[in-house]
Amino acid sequence: MKVSRFDGGPNIYNRIYSVWYRHVRVYTKNLISNGLPPFLEPLLFLAGIGIGLGKYITQMNGVPYILFLASGLLVTSSMFTASFECTYGTYIRMEFDKVYDGILGAPISVYNLIIGEILWAGTKGLFFSFAVLCVIWIFGIISYPLSILAPLVGFLTGVIFSVAALLITSFVKNINQFNFFFTGFLSPMFFFSGVVFPVENLPKFTRPIVELVPLTHSVRLVRAFCIGGNWDIILLWDVCYMVLFISIVGYFAIIRLKKRMIK
DSSP states (O other), rough: OOTTTTTSSSOOOHHHHHHHHHHHHHHHHTTHHHHHHHHHHHHHHHIIIIIITTTTOOOETTTTTHHHHHHHHHHHHHHHHHHHIIIIIHHHHIISSSSHHHHHTEEEEEEEHHHHHHHHHHHHHHHHHHHHHHHHHHTSSSOOOGGGHHHHHHHHHHHHHHHHHHHHHOOOSSSGHHHIIIIIIIIHHHSSSSSSSOOOGSOOOHHHHHHHHHHHHHHHHHHHHHHHHHHHHHHHHHHHEEEEHHHHHHHHHHHHHHHOOOO
């Protein structure tokens, strides 16, 4: 009988948790510098765009424009932090710091390692969404009771973009190549997924493309929690899309990264 090197060791949940906890410890070592910006960034954006542009656009889809914009920022913050974490962060840990070599020397498989990475990126997405929510609560922009659940959508958004970022990382040979991902994929998504204006305002021929990108579904789902009155059957499609995206893209990301980590 073949004996696994993990027999008698920690169970799978403890192995995944240990990877997640390692990232938590590293992140909280510089808690002020890491934890303060998520609360300040939405203030700057809402002041520069929401308040300034709000003087000219008072309503959007029947709600105050500042509320329309703020609800979208809950998931864009999650998108960007998870994408940075699983592109630059993962690449540096893998290629420069050789952190993964040490982790894989313990009774932890590549699958445990990458799932731990994904869950950590999702946790950062939840934290960043919660930070934005706190800011817009304080200023009275959002008052809908179910908005307390919005960070859960932030967690899902973080997981979605972590698996996408990990798949990109599995192809990248030079750290500068991530510029194409952020400039060519994430930045256009920020503007054309319903964050700044409704996707219904886009030309009809672009709507199928908009429905294929993940941020559209996160924005629509988080607005249902933040604004209310938007509960529709299409939200079920949004949830299904998220689950399918995470499952399919995550599978290929893990397979490709396993080949890269174990040579």
